[in-house]
Amino acid sequence: MAHARLTVTPSDIIAPVSPRLFGSFVEHMGRAVYTGIYEPGHATADERGFRRDVLELVQELGATVIRYPGGNFVSGFRWEDSVGPVAERPTRLEVAWHSIETNEVGLHEFADWAETAGVEVMNAVNLGTRGIEDAASLLEYSNHPENTALSEQRRANGRDEPFGITLWCLGNEMDGPWQIGHKTADEYGRLAAETGRVMKWIDPGIELVAAGSSNADMPTFGTWEKTVLEHGIDVFDHISLHAYYEETNGDVDSFLASGVGLDRYIRRVADIIRETLDAHGSDRTIGISVDEWNVWNQTRFNEIDKPPLFAGGWNEHPRIIEDEYTVTDAVVVGSLLMSLLRNSDVVSMANLAQLVNVIAPIRSEPDGPAWRQTTFHPFALTARFAQGSVVRSTVEADEQSTAGYGAVPLLDAVALADGDETTLLLVNRSTTEALEVAVDVEGAPVASVLHQRTLGVPDGGSRHSSNSQSEPDAVLPLDLGIVTVDDGAARAVLPALSWSIVRLATPRTTSTITTPGTDNV
Structure with missing residues (x-):
């Protein structure tokens, strides 16, 4: 058995836990919308066509913010196609994902669904094929109360009150050559800043997210962020960071240390923000929006799934990147969530990409069931129990060598304090030892x-075990079992390759130690 010591300092607060860390993402891509959240003919569909079984899982997941409608999709999107009478909406070629978009679900429908789900909408504007005028028009349509052409158009379309959308993404992954309307940092930075200024003149209460690097391996990473911030340091409230991880060439040890990579990525972006603000003598705060993160088998997508998709015909909601997640994937997702919490002094929000079917914690089948993937569970438990503040903790542990990140401790840990309770999120990165x-x-x-x-x-089972339509509960969170309390200290035995949550009663004023116990609810 390997060994570790975790020292928690509740008085050393990193940051309060923000509900916005538990966001997700619905893009008009694959089956995220159609046969995902929306399927009028389904047995559970409500009067608007949205699946109640999926909605219940979304609420159980604990998602708080949903980024919409893209993603790569937004860089070719005409927002006005998605409003007005559904029967009159145009059907378009959706070039980003080689699909047919019917626009049956649009701004009004999604906003209504979001209200029912109890989530905040994070809307994206098209800075690929469009720009200032269209972003300003969409904002006016969405948020201005009345007595203008666009606000009255919204009212005529059935929404008297404004949508009141606060969070707005200024385009998506504009540094990537795969992006419709791909731009240089200077081109994008100037367009985003000028667009953002006009949007804030229309509605000063909104928050704007500038598009940062698509990943830490982009050749422009670092210089992209600095250049973009130089253009809009007085306008942007957040800058995005996108991060996906996968197991490559059987290197499970590096994969399980993905949280180390995310830690480093976040801190580098935070350094760039601070250096740029300091250089301008600015006292503004610009947060990091990790508005796309997840485990994603991109190698398979690029080599196996994508070529036939783009070589074939045009279809409505084709199956795209419907990864089936394993135990190993779930442990990594739990660890990535821990990284977001650990860095919550600089991470202002985060969105698991995506919500349903497309690299998602929730899967559904047309005319069939919906079920929880393995990755659903660490997200749901963290969203439920991560309360109070993230506090400093120190890990002393046996280490293992990784090709991707060097020597890493076997224990990954985050601690949260909430009154007289301390919550621990723990990962054992060893695949062989408790x-x-x-x-x-x-x-x-x-x-x-x-x-x-x-x-x-x-x-x-094995580390490759997963949940499926036929076996939706093959992998579930279970009683950890071996957690003991003795003389004011706790001791836990974590199984090999596992993610765990432990909530402890830690009264700060009592000198009496009660008998250990668990409620396991």
Whole structure:
């Protein structure tokens, strides 16, 4: 058995937990919308055609913000196609994903669904084929109360009150040559800044997200962020960061250390923001919006799935990147969530990409069931129990060598403090050994265990085990089992290759240690 020690300092607060860290993403891509959240003929469909079974899972997942409608899709999108009588909306070629877009679901329908789901809409504007005028028009249509042509058009289309959308993305991945309307940093930075200025003149209360690098391996990474910020340092409220991870060439150790890579990526962008603000003598705060992150088998998509998609005919909502996630993937997703929390002093929001069917925690079948993928569980439990503030913690642990990130500790950990409770998120990166973790909470002796769950390799399964339509509950969070309390300290044994959550009662004023116990709810 490997060993680790975790020291938690509740008085050393990194940042309050923001609900916006638990966002997700619905793009008009593949089956995310059609037969995903929306399927009028489905047995569970409501009067508007949205699937209630999927909606219930979205609410259980705990998603708080949904980015919409793209993604690559938005760089060729004509927003006015998506409003007005559905029967009169045009059907278009959707070039980004080689699909047919019917526009049956548009701004009004999605906003209504979001209200029912209890999520905030994060809307994106097209800076690929369009620009200032169209972004300003969409904002006026969405948010201006009345007595202008566009606001009255919205009212005539059935929405008297403004949508009141606060979060706006200024384009998507404009540094990427795959993007419709791909631009240089100077071209994009100037367009985004000028677009943002006009949008804030229309509605000063909005928040704007500039498009940062598509990934940390882009040749322009770093210089892109600096150049874009130089153009709009007085306009942008956030700058985006996109990060996807996959297991390549069987290198599971590097894959399980993906959180280390995300940590480094985030801190580098944070340094660039700070350096640019300092150089301008600005006291503004610009957050990092990790508005696309996930595990995604991009190698398979680019080599196997994408070529026939783009070589074939044009179809409505084709199946695109419907990855089936494994135990290993779920542990990595849990670890990436921990990275977002650990860096919440600079990460202002984050969106798991995506929500349904497309590299998603939720899967659904046309005329069939919806179910939870393995990655659903660490997200849902974290969104539910990550309350209060992220606090400083120190890990001392056995290490393992990785090709991607060097030597990394076997234990990945994040601690949160909320009153007299301390919540620990823990990952054992070893694929072969259990990990015994001794926990000390400074100034707050552990009194009892309130709740604990772990997601790992199921009995009789392997690290490749997954959930499916036929076996939707093959991989579930289970009782961690071995968590003990002795003399104010806790001790947990984490199974090999696992993600765990442990909630501890840590009263700061009591000197009495109660009998350990769990409620396991």
